[in-house]
Amino acid sequence: MSDHWWQKSALEISECVKKKEVSPVEVVESFLDRIQQVDTKVDAFTQVWSDYAVQQAKTLEKKIIKDEGEVGMLAGVPVSIKEVICTKEGFTTCASKILAGYRSPYDATVVEKLYNADAILIGKVNMDEFAMGSSTENSSIKLTRNPWNLECVPGGSSGGSAASVSAGECVISLGSDTGGSIRQPASFCGCVGLKPTYGRVSRYGLVAFASSLDQIGPFSKNAMDSAITLSVIGGKDPRDTTSVDLPLPNYAEQIKRGMDKVSIRIGLPKEYFTEDLNKEVKDIIMNAVKDLEKQGAEIVEVSLPHTEFAVATYYIICTAEASANLARFDGVRYGFRHADSKNIIEMYKRTRSEGFGPEVRRRILLGTYVLSTGYYDAYYLKAQKVRKLITQDFEKAFQKCDVILGPTSPTPAFRFGEKTQNPLEMYLSDIYTISVNLAALPGISVPCGLTQSGLPVGLQFIGKHFDEEYLLTVAHLYEMNRSQKLGTPPLI
Amino acid sequence: MEYESVIGMEVHVEINTLSKAFCSCSTNFYAPPNTQVCPVCLGMPGVLPVLNKEFVNKAIAVGLALNCSIASWSKMDRKNYFYPDLPKNYQISQYDLPLCQDGYINIEVKGETKRIRILRAHLEEDTARNTHDLGGGYSGVDFNRSGVPLLEIVTYPDLRSSEEVFVFLTELKQLLEYLEVSDCNMEEGSLRAEANVSVREKGSEQLGVKTEIKNVASFSGVIKAIEYEVARQIEILQSGGKVIQETRGWDPDRGITFSQRHKESAHDYRYFPEPDLVPLAVSEEWVEKIKQTMPELPQVRRKRFQEVYGLSPYDANVLTSTKVMADYYEKTVKLGADPKQSANWIQVELLSVLGYENTTIENSPVKPEHIAQLISLVKDDIINGKIAKDVLRKVFKTGKSPEEIIKEEGLVQITDVEAIQKIVKEIIKKNPSQVEQYRSGKDKLFGFFVGQVMRETQGKANPKMVNDILKEELNK
Numbered sequence: 003m004s005d006h007w008w009q010k011s012a013l014e015i016s017e018c019v020k021k022k023e024v025s026p027v028e029v030v031e032s033f034l035d036r037i038q039q040v041d042t043k044v045d046a047f048t049q050v051w052s053d054y055a056v057q058q059a060k061t062l063e064k065k066i067i068k069d070e071g072e073v074g075m076l077a078g079v080p081v082s083i084k085e086v087i088c089t090k091e092g093f094t095t096c097a098s099k100i101l102a103g104y105r106s107p108y109d110a111t112v113v114e115k116l117y118n119a120d121a122i123l124i125g126k127v128n129m130d131e132f133a134m135g136s137s138t139e140n141s142s143i144k145l146t147r148n149p150w151n152l153e154c155v156p157g158g159s160s161g162g163s164a165a166s167v168s169a170g171e172c173v174i175s176l177g178s179d180t181g182g183s184i185r186q187p188a189s190f191c192g193c194v195g196l197k198p199t200y201g202r203v204s205r206y207g208l209v210a211f212a213s214s215l216d217q218i219g220p221f222s223k224n225a226m227d228s229a230i231t232l233s234v235i236g237g238k239d240p241r242d243t244t245s246v247d248l249p250l251p252n253y254a255e256q257i258k259r260g261m262d263k264v265s266i267r268i269g270l271p272k273e274y275f276t277e278d279l280n281k282e283v284k285d286i287i288m289n290a291v292k293d294l295e296k297q298g299a300e301i302v303e304v305s306l307p308h309t310e311f312a313v314a315t316y317y318i319i320c321t322a323e324a325s326a327n328l329a330r331f332d333g334v335r336y337g338f339r340h341a342d343s344k345n346i347i348e349m350y351k352r353t354r355s356e357g358f359g360p361e362v363r364r365r366i367l368l369g370t371y372v373l374s375t376g377y378y379d380a381y382y383l384k385a386q387k388v389r390k391l392i393t394q395d396f397e398k399a400f401q402k403c404d405v406i407l408g409p410t411s412p413t414p415a416f417r418f419g420e421k422t423q424n425p426l427e428m429y430l431s432d433i434y435t436i437s438v439n440l441a442a443l444p445g446i447s448v449p450c451g452l453t454q455s456g457l458p459v460g461l462q463f464i465g466k467h468f469d470e471e472y473l474l475t476v477a478h479l480y481e482m483n484r485s486q487k488l489g490t491p492p493l494i
Numbered sequence: 495m496e497y498e499s500v501i502g503m504e505v506h507v508e509i510n511t512l513s514k515a516f517c518s519c520s521t522n523f524y525a526p527p528n529t530q531v532c533p534v535c536l537g538m539p540g541v542l543p544v545l546n547k548e549f550v551n552k553a554i555a556v557g558l559a560l561n562c563s564i565a566s567w568s569k570m571d572r573k574n575y576f577y578p579d580l581p582k583n584y585q586i587s588q589y590d591l592p593l594c595q596d597g598y599i600n601i602e603v604k605g606e607t608k609r610i611r612i613l614r615a616h617l618e619e620d621t622a623r624n625t626h627d628l629g630g631g632y633s634g635v636d637f638n639r640s641g642v643p644l645l646e647i648v649t650y651p652d653l654r655s656s657e658e659v660f661v662f663l664t665e666l667k668q669l670l671e672y673l674e675v676s677d678c679n680m681e682e683g684s685l686r687a688e689a690n691v692s693v694r695e696k697g698s699e700q701l702g703v704k705t706e707i708k709n710v711a712s713f714s715g716v717i718k719a720i721e722y723e724v725a726r727q728i729e730i731l732q733s734g735g736k737v738i739q740e741t742r743g744w745d746p747d748r749g750i751t752f753s754q755r756h757k758e759s760a761h762d763y764r765y766f767p768e769p770d771l772v773p774l775a776v777s778e779e780w781v782e783k784i785k786q787t788m789p790e791l792p793q794v795r796r797k798r799f800q801e802v803y804g805l806s807p808y809d810a811n812v813l814t815s816t817k818v819m820a821d822y823y824e825k826t827v828k829l830g831a832d833p834k835q836s837a838n839w840i841q842v843e844l845l846s847v848l849g850y851e852n853t854t855i856e857n858s859p860v861k862p863e864h865i866a867q868l869i870s871l872v873k874d875d876i877i878n879g880k881i882a883k884d885v886l887r888k889v890f891k892t893g894k895s896p897e898e899i900i901k902e903e904g905l906v907q908i909t910d911v912e913a914i915q916k917i918v919k920e921i922i923k924k925n926p927s928q929v930e931q932y933r934s935g936k937d938k939l940f941g942f943f944v945g946q947v948m949r950e951t952q953g954k955a956n957p958k959m960v961n962d963i964l965k966e967e968l969n970k
Contacts, residue, residue, distance in 0.1 A: 088540040101539065108533055110540060209539040213769035242542050243772050323769055326572050329583030330537045334635070350576055373574070373764035382766060 007032045008170030009490070012079040012227040013254070015173060019078030022066060026059040026078030030122050033080040037124075037171045040493050045146045046156070046166035048085055049092045050125040055080070058122045065120075074120030075230050075254075081116055082127045082172040084163050085143075087218065088207040089113050091123065096209050097141040098131045100331045100338045100357030110207020111242070112176060112218050112235040119234040124172055127162030131359045132328065133183055133211045135159050136431040139422055140361045148191060149491035150457055154415040157187030157431075160221070164191035167221040168491055174231050175221040180211050181316050182411070182435025184219045185447035189410035189460025192449045192488060194477070195221050196228040197435075199468045200442035201246035203232075204239030210327040212320035213244075215439040225448065225477035229253035232470060248468055256471050257478045266476060268294060269304035269403030274434055280413045286451035286459045286486070287409050293485050294407075304399035304406065308391045312437040313429055315392065318372050318385035319440070325369030331357065364425065393441040396464070405476050406464040408434055410447040414457035434462060444470045448477050451486035458488065496696040497731070499724040500704075501659055501689055502651035505666060506644050507676045508620060508684040509552050515619045515643040516543030516586065523623075523638035535641035537581030542770050545570070545617075549643040550593070552675040553617055554776065554784045556645055557594030559669050559791055560612045564781050568593045570617065570768040575761050578635050579621040587646075589765040592616035593774065599669070600793065601661045610662050611650040618644045645675075651690065651701065656720045663687060663713060668792045672817045680712050687716050692737070693727045702727070703737040707751055710744045719744040723751050795820055803833035812841045818856050829866035832873070839865050843883055847890050859893045860886065867896045876900070877907050878957050908955045911963070914947070917955070918967050921946045932968060943968065 007015065007029050018024045034052050041047050059078065066073055088094045088106035095101045109117075116123060130140035138146045138161025146161045148154040149169040156165040160177030164187035167175050177184045179197035188195025196219045203218045210216060220231035233254065238247040270291070275284060295301060333339030333353035340352035358366070372381035399406060411431055421428040438445040444467075447460040463480075465473030514521055517534035534541045557564050571589035597612035620642040625634045647666070653659050667685065670676045677684040687710065692702035707723055710716045727737050742751040790798070792814050799810040799820075814820045819840070826836040844865065848858055868886060871877050877885065877900060888899045900906055908914060921943060922929055932939040947960045 094539065096539070104539070106533075106540065107538065206542050207540040210770070241544060243544055244542075244770065322766060325764075326574055326582075326584045326766070329574065329576065330539070330581060332576065332578075332583055334578050335536060335581065336538070346578060370764065373766055375762045375764075378764075378766070 008036045010173070011223050012076060012173045012230055015079050016075065016077045016230075019062075019066065020073050024078075026062045026066070026122060027056060029078050030055050030059040030080055030124065033124060033172060040149075040169050041171060043147060043152055043493060044149050044165050044169045044171070045144050046127050046162040046169060046171060047082065047125050048095070048097070048128050048143050048162065051092060051123065054091055055122050055124040062120050062122070074118060075234055076116065076119040076121035076174070079121050079174055080124045080172045081121045082125055082163060082166045082175040083113065083123060084160050084175070084177045085126050085129050086133050086178055086209045086211075087113060087176055088209065089123070089126070092126060094126075094209065095143070096132045097129045097143050098331075098358065098362070099142045100353070101336075102142070102338060104337050106207070108207065111204035111239045113207060115235050116176075121174070121234070127160075127166050127175060129162055129177075130159035130183075131362050132209070132324070133159040133178055133180055133216075134324070134361050134365055136182070136186055136428050137416070137418075137421065138162060138187070139418065140359055142359055145418065148415045148457075149493055150192060151415065151455070154417055154457065155190065157190030157411070157415060159183040159187075160195075161187050163221045164188050164193055164195065167191070167193045167223065169493060170490065173222070174227060176218055176231075176235070177221055178208055178211075178216055178218050179435075179439065180215045180217075180320060181439050182432035184221065185435050185445055185460070185462055186411045186432055188221055188447040189449070189462075190415035190458065192452075192458030192460070192491070193221055193223060194225055194228050194446065194448055195219065195460075196232060196446045196470070196474075197438065197444060198232060198236065198470055199246075199444040199465075200439070201244055202236050202444070202468065202470065204235075204237070204242040204245045206239055206241040210323075212323040213327060214323060215316075215320055217439070224481055225446065225474050226254060226257055228446065229257050229474045229478075232474075246468070251471050253471060253474050257475050260475070260479075266294070266297075266299040266405065266479075267403040268299050268301050268476075269399050269406045270301060271304050271306045271309070271399065271406060271408055273306050273309040274408035278412050278430075278433070279409055282453050283409050283412065283414060283459050286453070287407075287461050289486065290450040290461050290480065290484070291407065293483050294480055297479060297483050302403050304402050306392070306395040306399060306437065308388060308395050309433075309437060311388050312392055312440060313433055315385045315388045316432075316436040316440060317368065317429065318381050319389065321365045321369030322373050322382050323369070325366045325373065328358075328362065328366055333357070361425070389440045392437050396437075396441045396443060400466055405473060408462055408464070410434060410460040410462040414453050414459055438462075438464055443467060444473050446473055446477050448480060449488050450480075450484065452488065456492070495732070497693045497728045498654055498696045499720070500651045500692050500694060500701055501653040501655075501720060503647075503649045503653065503659065503662065504688040504690070505647045505663070506686040506688075507556070507647065507670060507678070509549055509643040509645055510674075510676050510684075511546055511548045511552065511643055513546055513548075514641040515546050515549050515617070516641055519641065521642050523636075523642060525638055527634070527636035527638060530638040531640070535581070536637055537583075543586060543768075545771055545774065546643060549617065550774065550776070551784055552643075552673070553593055553615065553645050554781060555673050555788055556647070556670065556675055557597065557615050558781070558785060558788060559673055560594065560597035560599060560615060560647070562594035562597030562612060562615060564776055565591060565593055565595060566776055566778070567591065567773060568776070569773040570771045571765045572768050573618075574764040577621070578633070579624050579640070581622065581637065581640055585619060585621070586768055586771070587618035587765075588616035593776070599662065599665055601658065601665050603658050603661050608652075608658065610652045610658075613648045613650050615645055615647045618646055620644045651692070656717045656724070659689065659720055660713070660717050663716065665792075668815065672789055672792055674789075674817070683711075689716060689720050689723075691720055691723045691727070693724055693731065702731075703739050705737065705739065705751075706741045707744055708741055708754065711746070715744055715746050718746075718749060719751055722749065726751065789817065792817075792820075799823075803827065803837070805833065805837055809837045809841065813837060816855070822855055822862055825862035826865045829862060831866040831869040835869045835873075836865065839869060843886055847887060851890060858890070860889050864889045864896055871896060871900070875907055875909055875956060877905055878953070878955075880953055880957075881905050881907070905954060908951050909959060911959065914951075914955055914959055914963050915967070917947055917950050918943075918960075918963050921950065922967055929968065940964070940968075
């Protein structure tokens with residue numbers, strides 16, 4: 003058998019484990035070795051659950067040997083979890099000082115589902131504090147590096163998830179995406195990142211940043227593995243009333259079955275291909291478009307006229323919701339508390355001033371402001387109206403095409419510190435992903451090439467509401483016919 | 495110059511669902527501190543609320559009873575403020591789309607019916623409870639109450655006196671008790687009333703500056719606080735001053751209201767729609783279903799008691815004051831007892847026994863069957879009224895039926911003419927001087943003879959027969 007489990011997909015590993023070709027313990031141990039080798043460089047992991055991972059693998063091994071019940075879809079597949087998702091095991095810190103050492107009393111629904119699918123949870127990974135950022139530089143824990151170039155950021159906020167999958171430290175990672183936090187780091191790190199339709203995956207146990215935009219999704223090597231993972235983590239959850247009660251397809255089976263349609267109409271939004279888009283990125287994307295055309299895809303131009311308002315709209319809605327969502331971190335019941343305050347108000351102020359990092363504080367202030375009496379109508383209410391217009395843009399575009407294609411991010415991964423002094427420039431890094439969250443649509447970033455300097459570029463497919471089936475099938479079709487060769491990051 | 499007071503009420507009602515508003519924890523918040531809690535009502539990271547359907551059901555029932563329209567489309571909102579008893583530092587409430595809107599309650603004051611309009615009734619969650627008597631420089635928070643369902647009922651400023659407020663609150667409380675949606679205990683906080691009070695020149699259409707009186711722990715406290723506040727405001731105006739818009743507390747010991755918070759320092763609650771909960775869609779079928787389950791409401795029942803049972807307005811009022819009492823009464827009547835007799839027995843005799851024994855009709859060992867039996871025993875001349883009252887007390891003490899008690903104690907009424915005649919004759923014989931006096935015109939002595947006969951028969955003689963026979967014998 004292969005010594006390089008880290009190069010294998012979730013599908014391959016789970017097949018081998020199910021067929022008893024390899025012990026899940028062996029698989030997990032090989033990944034723990036891999037983490038030891040490369041994480042000193044990448045720093046994706048904030049916690050590695052070595053003993054616990056082996057223990058899970060041993061339990062699974064027993065189950066397989068004794069033929070006790072059905073073996074799950076992710077049998078023996080090592081998975082890392084973003085620090086923002088609650089796990090009983092280890093800590094759930096949101097990469098924030100205010101939750102340093104915090105242990106969740108419960109598992110998020112997605113975590114329960116991973117356990118039920120016999121996945122092996124091997125640890126937690128870095129992120130921007132409270133999922134606010136696009137480079138993982140806002141982590142209070144450490145910097146995570148881009149496996150393709152250690153001088154570059156992995157993207158964010160789920161930078162640790164993307165880096166851990168890309169570096170082969172795990173096969174799947176769960177991240178969260180509020181404005182691009184799965185797709186943008188996936189694009190920067192050269193892996194697949196799926197943001198499902200809002201409501202497809204339960205948010206129970208995801209520490210909320212912006213409740214109406216947050217969605218949990220997988221990172222993986224390919225669309226097939228994301229499909230498998232979505233089948234595991236998706237579905238209606240009675241604990242999350244915003245999760246939707248729709249049938250959850252077996253996406254992997256759908257992909258294998260292939261396209262029902264003879265022709266695929268792919269829409270290219272003209273607003274996504276302007277001078278803001280890095281020339282090299284644009285060329286790589288257009289190359290991918292050609293690959294699809296060769297498969298008989300019809301390319302049509304579509305328009306999303308309200309795109310220019312997306313970033314402003316997003317930063318009103320997400321900060322408003324965040325200002326309330328993060329109010330609970332007050333030092334009263336858990337987490338960091340400033341020790342020597344004279345009264346409750348002072349305790350609140352000092353706990354929150356010292357417990358939150360600058361970007362989180364900035365967004366809380368912004369959100370508090372836009373909800374204030376006298377500003378609510380001008381900001382929050384207006385933003386909600388624009389959000390509707392952005393949603394309608396997509397509805398209209400989807401009358402002309404089946405799936406939308408564009409860049410995931412306007413640039414490849416940038417260097418550390420390059421944008422930290424200018425929050426606005428950092429915000430623009432999510433210009434193509436934000437609208438998808440505002441419109442509650444599913445989006446997936448798929449690697450489509452490398453720049454001259456060897457940095458990955460991702461393309462984004464955007465699908466119709468709850469039609470991840472089609473989205474994943476198109477992504478898979480592209481992967482099967484991708485002319486660009488990607489290889490693996492030049493680590494070790 | 496003559497002033498009138500203008501009062502609007504905000505009443506918070508704890509709804510008695512089994513589980514909390516947004517999680518499955520028990521609402522039994524008298525359990526030891528922090529035992530009825532879970533990640534949701536503790537506001538732990540990552541949790542989401544799920545709206546309790548029974549809470550909505552009960553809120554709809556209250557809305558209907560208050561003649562409100564039930565919104566087919568409403569939503570929850572977040573009300574943001576920091577306080578240690580609020581685990582998320584926002585309260586899930588309803589802002590611009592409340593579940594119940596535009597209703598009214600009719601009240602009777604000084605013989606006139608007055609309509610008090612209800613602005614809204616909306617869903618929200620209760621806070622935890624802070625305690626400051628733990629010592630060691632610490633305050634404690636008990637989260638058992640955190641997330642208990644609350645319905646906030648807001649009236650228009652239609653009330654004009656503390657008396658009207660009293661009647662309104664009584665009527666509202668009665669309604670809630672009938673619907674069995676709340677314990678309605680002000681001392682325990684399951685019913686909390688806040689008053690918005692202002693005064694103005696009589697005849698003026700404009701509203702004066704209002705103050706809001708909060709944290710009053712009893713019905714009488716609310717009334718006293720309003721009376722104090724009205725007098726205070728009138729005094730300010732009369733001396734040429736201005737009332738300041740503010741929140742005022744009530745000090746029951748000193749009997750005064752005191753300034754708590756000025757408008758300038760008022761909270762900006764930054765309401766916005768709760769993104770963790772989908773909007774609340776209430777179909778007509780749903781409302782209809784709730785209607786079917788609603789009991790007859792007190793005002794309707796009061797009227798029916800007068801019409802069907804021929805009760806006076808006063809009797810009907812007393813007997814419908816609680817649903818339990820009204821049910822008790824109707825059960826007694828349905829057992830065949832005379833409606834007026836039943837009314838008397840229950841509201842006079844039974845209530846006095848219960849009052850004396852310090853218990854309530856819910857816990858009464860005297861059941862409607864017992865009352866009906868007593869009435870029929872009296873009617874059939876098996877016992878007389880006085881004995882019946884003693885029997886009632888014995889039923890209360892023993893739980894035995896009146897018939898059993900009468901049998902055991904030989905209390906059956908003496909209706910044997912000869913037996914009574916015999917006793918009467920003996921008494922006349924034993925008291926010659928009294929007989930003399932009576933016959934010479936001292937009529938008052940008749941009572942003395944009755945007493946003697948009753949003592950001789952341990953009260954068992956039929957009083958009417960005693961009267962007749964005594965008259966006959968004395969006048970011989």
